[in-house]
Every structure is written in structure tokens, then in C-alpha cells.
């Protein structure tokens with residue numbers, strides 16, 4: 001061989017020959033050649049090995065389905081055990097006639113029977129860098145559309161600011177940038193820095209400030225077309241908004257609470273959603289999984305045995321047991337404390353240290369798409385009222401009706417909405433909506449609300465890890481207890497509350513299993 005230095009590419013080729021594409025992936029990650037965002041396409045597990053092949057997957061949410069799909073493909077004998085009457089876990093889309101599994105309250109979704117009228121009560125957005133979930137949407141043939149998350153024509157609304165009137169996000173953002181840029185411009189113009197700028201830098205900075213804030217040639221901000229037209233602009237001359245007063249803007253809270261969240265990559269455009277509802281991802285898995293998915297099968301005990309795991313579950317009232325070689329468990333960590341098991345004490349402490357988040361959403365069927373008359377197509381309005389947000393649908397544009405999100409609270413420990421009846425929640429949301437869109441209540445035909453703390457088999461949303469818990473238990477919980485029991489789900493990830501986190505955890509567990517199976521195979525081949 002002429003090559004003296006081993007190129008990275010050549011090295012990866014050698015690794016691949018020895019350990020398969022999973023090993024290439026792992027090595028590429030270790031060499032810093034791949035980001036932690038695109039591996040699923042590379043996941044090529046070794047076929048079920050001599051160390052055992054019977055697998056129990058606990059929970060048919062996104063993480064459980066991912067594991068089941070991958071293991072079944074390489075010859076494992078998989079059984080999925082799900083407590084609820086449905087698959088999907090927190091991935092829940094509500095349509096005409098669907099029952100909401102809220103504990104203690106009866107609710108049926110009364111939307112019209114129309115495929116465009118659905119409400120994503122759990123996941124609703126997929127960002128472009130969530131490569132695992134996007135990979136599965138592709139291979140499972142789940143069509144996606146672009147979801148407008150940020151609509152500059154939507155509003156920011158603060159009851160105690162700007163006379164309680166909604167302001168277009170475009171206007172707020174243009175003014176915020178303009179006013180900030182004007183300050184920078186003045187400071188540069190007056191050379192008010194400790195280290196004076198060179199003449200060239202000064203010119204560039206002034207230019208930068210003018211373009212950043214759409215300032216006039218003298219460096220003053222007097223409003224901007226970026227805020228949108230107040231009137232005219234087409235057949236008649238445009239009239240622009242005068243800029244907001246800086247003090248009023250500084251005292252308001254949109255910049256502090258929400259405006260920069262658009263720059264968080266999870267919310268940055270473009271986002272995607274599954275055509276016809278996010279549960280089409282779940283349906284995609286179910287279509288492609290042949291293994292049994294037992295519904296109404298609640299796990300009641302998990303016992304590590306020397307060479308496997310015994311799982312006892314109640315299936316439609318009958319007590320059953322499965323003795324599996326491996327168990328992949330996505331049961332919410334806060335349920336594990338009450339579920340008899342013999343997992344190691346430190347492992348159990350780790351599970352007990354995790355807290356569950358709150359989450360609440362309302363979906364409203366509107367008899368007309370009145371927001372489109374206000375130039376709003378997708379995106380969301382932010383409000384200081386308890387409903388938090390209003391979302392406008394990206395699907396069904398110019399149709400007759402539409403489903404809006406009428407409230408979205410993620411961290412409300414007061415459980416304000418949870419304590420109301422479903423009717424009270426809708427009425428409350430309707431009154432809040434009135435302050436942003438006069439006449440809002442009259443458009444509401446029906447509504448449905450989902451308080452995740454009260455949802456059967458869930459009782460919460462994303463997992464909250466304290467820094468101490470992360471430090472002490474994360475690595476431990478990623479490891480299989482007894483080499484056989486894997487805890488999975490977005491709860492065992494750095495990206496809880498996202499399907500990508502659930503899949504990342506599934507992937508970690510699968511790669512660990514693969515490592516063990518390969519090691520066992522090589523021992524048995526040597527033997």
C-alpha cells in the first residue's frame with residue numbers, strides 16, 4: 001500500500017469491515033466527524049444472536065415503537081405491552097368522535113368529521129435538525145408539510161402594555177431592532193468606546209447598524225416597512241407605523257419571554273408536521289410492525305432474572321407473564337416507584353429523582369378561518385393571559401373551517417386549567433381570545449382540552465432532570481440493569497418533550513444491545 005498516513009476515510013472503511021456500519025457510526029461520532037443528529041439511517045444491527053432473542057417492549061409510544069420496529073427487522077421475537085387502549089403514548093391527535101382519556105372527566109372530541117379538522121394534542125412540530133424522526137417519517141412513508149411556526153402577521157398581546165391591544169409581531173420585532181440599532185449607531189457615531197474604532201471599522205459599524213435596524217441615513221429609527229403596512233402599499237401609497245417608544249418596548253415582556261425563542265433551533269423555521277395529524281407517524285410504525293402489540297395490557301411487575309427479565313402484566317383483566325431475554329421499558333419514570341420490581345437500588349433512586357412536567361392544550365373548531373382575513377396564515381400569537389398562545393393552522397388554507405390551538409401551557413404548577421371542567425376551559429379560552437380577536441367566541445363551534453397531568457397512563461409531560469440527578473444518575477439509567485433491562489423514552493435523553501429525544505434514547509439502547517450481541521457472537525464463534 002502506497003499510502004503512508006491512514007486517512008480518516010480509509011480508517012472508517014477498516015472499522016466497517018470489522019464491525020459493520022454501527023461501528024462506523026460510533027467511530028465517526030468519536031472522531032467528531034458526525035453530529036449527534038443523523039444516525040438512524042446508519043443503524044444496522046446484527047441479527048439476533050446466541051445471547052437471546054425474546055424481547056418485551058413496555059409502552060407503545062414513539063420510543064417503544066422505534067425499538068420494536070428495529071429489533072423485529074433483525075429477527076428478534078418482539079412483544080409490545082401497552083397499558084392504554086391505544087398506541088402512540090403522548091403522540092396524540094384528536095379528531096371527530098375520539099375520546100379523551102382524562103381521568104375523572106368525560107370528553108369526546110366533537111369536531112366535524114373532516115380529515116382537515118384534527119388537533120395535535122401532543123407533538124405538533126418537527127424541526128429540520130431532528131434527523132431521527134425525519135428519517136422514520138421518510139422510511140415509513142409518512143408525508144410531511146411545512147408548518148409555519150412563526151407568523152410575523154400574528155400578534156404579541158400583553159394585557160398591561162400597549163393599551164392591552166395586540167401588536168403584530170412584525171411591528172414589535174422591527175421596532176425592537178430599530179431602537180437597539182439606533183443606540184448602537186449613536187455610540188459608534190460618537191466614538192463612545194474605550195477602544196476607538198478605526199475609521200474603516202466605524203464606517204462598517206454604522207452601515208451595519210443602519211441595515212440591522214432599517215435606520216434613516218442620519219441613524220435615527222423612525223419606523224420601518226419591516227413592521228408591515230399600516231395602510232396602502234399597493235394601489236395607494238403605503239402608510240407605515242410610527243416606531244414604538246423605546247421605554248414602552250423595554251417595559252413590555254415579549255422580547256424577554258418569547259421573541260428570541262424563535263431562534264431556538266427547535267422552533268426555528270422551517271418546521272414540519274405530518275399531513276393529516278402527527279399520529280400518522282405512529283400509524284406508520286404500526287403498519288410496519290408485525291409483532292404483537294398488546295393494548296389494555298398494563299405492566300404490574302418487572303423482575304430481573306439471571307439471564308433475562310420476567311414481566312407480569314394485566315391484559316384485559318387476565319394476569320399474564322412474559323419471560324424475555326431483554327426488556328425495553330418506556331413506562332414513565334414516576335410510575336416505576338409504584339410498580340413492583342427488583343431493579344438495583346441506585347437505579348430505582350435515579351428513576352425516583354426525575355420529575356414530570358405539566359402541559360395543557362386546547363383545540364378549538366372555528367366555523368370560519370377569520371384569521372386569514374387578518375393576513376395570518378399559520379404561526380402563533382403570544383399573550384400574557386393564562387392561555388399563553390394561540391396557534392393558527394398551516395393546513396387547510398382557505399378551507400371553510402379550521403382547528404386552532406386555543407391554549408398552550410407547558411409549565412403551570414398551579415394546574416389552573418386542570419381543575420376546571422372541559423366546558424369551563426373552553427369558555428375561559430374563548431374570553432381570552434376575545435381580547436386578541438374581537439368576535440372570537442362566536443366562531444367557536446366545539447373544543448377539546450388535554451391536561452397531560454390528568455391523562456391516564458401518562459400523568460405528565462416531559463421529564464425534568466435536576467443538575468444533580470443528571471450528574472449522578474443519567475449514565476447509570478442509560479445502562480441496562482442486569483445487562484437486560486433498558487430504560488428508554490425521551491425521559492432518558494437530553495431532549496425530553498421531543499420525539500427526537502425518545503428516538504435518541506431508543507437508539508442508544510439498541511446500539512448498546514448490538515455491542516453486547518456482537519461480543520457474545522464473537523465469543524461463541526471463538527468457542
Ligand SMILES: Cc1cc2nc3c(=O)[nH]c(=O)nc-3n(C[C@H](O)[C@H](O)[C@H](O)COP(=O)(O)OP(=O)(O)OC[C@H]3O[C@@H](n4cnc5c(N)ncnc54)[C@H](O)[C@@H]3O)c2cc1C
Nearest residue numbers: 059061062063083089090123124125299489490497498499
Ligand atoms: C403537550 C405536548 C407537546 C409536545 N410537543 C412536541 C413537539 O412539538 N414535537 C415533538 O417532537 N415532541 C413533542 N412532544 C413530546 C413527545 O410527545 C414525546 O417526546 C414522545 O411522544 C415521548 O415518547 P416516549 O415513547 O418516550 O413516551 P410515551 O409517549 O409517554 O410512551 C410511554 C408509554 O408507556 C405506556 N405505559 C404507561 N404505564 C404503563 C404500564 N404500566 N404498562 C404498559 N405501558 C404503560 C403509556 O401508555 C405510553 O404509551 C410533546 C409532548 C406533549 C405532551
